[in-house]
Amino acid sequence: MHNYTTWLHIGLGSFHRAHQAWYLHQLRQSGDTRWHIAAGNIRDDAEATIEALRSQNGEYMLETVSPAGERNYEVIQSIQTLLAWQPDLKPLINEGAKASTKVIAFTVTEAGYYLKTDHSLDVTNPILIGDLNGGHATIYGAVIKILQARMDDHAGPVTLLSCDNVRHNGERFRDGLLECLTLQGNADLLAWVRANTTCPNTMVDRITPRPMPDLPARVKAQTGMDDRAPVMGETFIQWVIEDNFIANRPKFENVGVEMVESVIPYEEAKIRILNASHSCIAWAGTLLSKAFIHESTLIDAIYNVAHNYVHHDVIPCLGDNGINLHAYLETVLERFTNPYIKDTNQRVAADGLSKIPAMITPTMIECYQRGMTPHATAMLPALFFVFMQQWHKGELPYEYQDSMLDESAMHTMFDAADPIQVYTQNAALFGELATQAEFATLIRDKISIVNEMIA
Template sequence: MAIKLNNENLSSLGVPAPGYDRGQLKGGIVHFGLGNFHRAHQAVYLDRLMNTGKGLDFAIVGAGVMPSDARIRDALAAQDFLYSVVEQSAEASDPRILGATVDYLPPADAAAIIAKLSDPEIRIASLTITEGGYFIDASTGHFNPQHPAIAADGAAPDQPKTVFGMLVAGLRARREAGQQPFTVMCCDNIPHNGDVTREAVVGTARLSDPELADWIDANVAFPNGMVDRITPATSDRERAMIRDDFGIDDDCPVFCEDFIQWVLEDNFPAGRPALEEVGVEFVEDVAPWELMKLRILNGGHAVIAYPAGLMDIHFVHEAMENELVRAFLEKLETEEIIPAVPPVPNTDLQAYFRKVEERCANPKIGDTVRRLCLDGSNRQPKFIVPTIADRLKAGQGIEGLALESALWCRYCAGTTDSGAEIAPNDPNWDRLTTVAKAARDNPSDWLAMADIYGETGKNPDFARAFARWLEMLWDKGAEATLRSYLAA
């Protein structure tokens, strides 16, 4: 019979558990968004550090602004904010119990969250609120202060509903009390994530208090960082695995790959945990690592995703077992994507790509093709289109990238090559499906989506290649189209 995960049963679980006294922990970080990625990444590094006896005053206090956060908050609270992380290589599954989280404030309780942000012991406010949570105006690529949710926080700054409104309120309270501001650390997978977060916080503050906005801009640190770990969603499958394989009754397990990386700019005026001692790489400028990951890893995910989706392949490792998908990834990365990535200090780009292949082929992860296909309208402009633009500017070929774009368009038409329906898989799915169907006869309709392609969609070389591949995908299907590309 499985043993319930909680403080009382820690010593009976038979797996590695916190080697530190959790009673000695003090909250030093308020983190918005205690989803799987945060709990398998930032929290893992902190737990490692605490197991060395350091960083005990940087424990995590969770916060959330969405009603859906209540379920995970209640589940974690019921097991003393403990949970299991199972790191999976192709050969082994290694579980351990993490204890770096000490509380989770009631979701959307603005008063409680602002009060905690005002606590001088809090020196970092961190975020994993997904790529789509930063209120970016797709047409400009910048923060949109006119978004209704942000405008509402500007009109009622003492009763904020968004993460950024709460951060502003917390910083206002600290300024009024003469306290040093906390550092705001974004851990989401977006380019220049610290700069994006600064624009959102300052922009929100400016709606109600321009002087405070200027003070935040001048005094609050927003370090950029690059984060990486494949972490699928938890389902009943994972809960059954932790129960059946390891005898642990855990409602919130996280299964992830054994690879982990965090490159972070060292800009923490209020102090930080010594994470360099447990594998975090602190650098002056994270941009080279960030660009490498966005193009080679995240761009590579898109290359795998859409042909696999059209061919009814379910898991990512199964896609990597398909000779056409894997060869498409190899050819496109080697010929078009990697050559568009500038050198990265102390990094072999080809070796990095080989590691990407190895990670995607890991059969233990259970990562799904559907997850990689998710949210293309937000991801393509970050992971694929900039590489196309750079290569066109340099007069270089974009055949493979044009095919990737055509595969995404064909996927968004809403059916696989077998005729199976594709369930909505993008915040803008209705719009994308309408345009993708129209593009079957008029490919330029797809490239005319300026919020995604910008000026790149107007390039005649790209438009011709895109139209040719899209026509082939509709006429012959993804498998035959990949064969044609690879043969060329």
């Protein structure tokens, strides 16, 4: 039974099950059954899914759908160990401490890294403070507990793999982890981590909405399978990984994963072209009373904002990086028009306070450095300002989710004599641009255009 190698995944959500688990499944289907996934969570907000999967021996149906409406169904069987959540995370820690576990992967939101704009840890965050004092509510705290157990048990080296949309995610996680250990004064584990772990950068891509209520019935009708935890995503899938594993790794290159020396060109294209325009479309679509990404993208005014942002500002900033960026832009916007995905503006609009500094501000700064005014990119923070103004007034059609949101501070900003001035001077959002009068004027102009657009 134990002649396998374990890929431990923390954060058993829809994206992991539609993306990384799919690739591991393809590997197993090809005859390479050396790897299997063990998965669990550091919070107890998905135990219903874990229970459903456990009742199905870890198996579930993945439905994929193309922009033309072609649906495909595949039973995914790569998740073979489901770890129940406990307050002390013991099942997760014990699995991660086994010598047979060679990769510990995780999916974290931008906010889950607890980073300031200079990429150092936000050590004022109360949740992070709790982990610095021995807690495990963040990915850092949880991984530290696992690695401590690995060191104590002499379980050997392990690769720590970020599978999310954060730029330079492996480096960011490693820096945060080492900073946590330094602040904890845990010199022994700090030295062990430096010698026994690597943190490759990755770029992941497959649009995976929250499963709609009608999915189980459709799966049953199409396949005959009674599935209490199906997932769905678009047909498109991509995974680019820096080939920097300290221990054994799956032969991912055999199933279409791009194992590369540097992820940076792919990462920059994905984050700036796909992720930033996705958020832009969600904010704009919400302001124009649309519920879904596809219907928002099909509005000419919104499509043009996203297209102009990439065409005029992003592509000149990225330069010739070996990727056909114009073709990538057209592919991305076509994917967004997929009416069968039913991806909600609410899901994609979330966490704007992390996305602006991570995904949008770098392009504006680089435009200025190139002697260009970022007219097209400035529309994105302008949209977010008007979007949050609606939130302030209680006029958004849904609850806005943002782990970085300080509600009282946001209300105070909009109650100020000149909210735009307060907004543009926010260094957490705009870095060095926050002190520039030219930038403030630009955003003020673009907010006027947004208000005209939604009037």
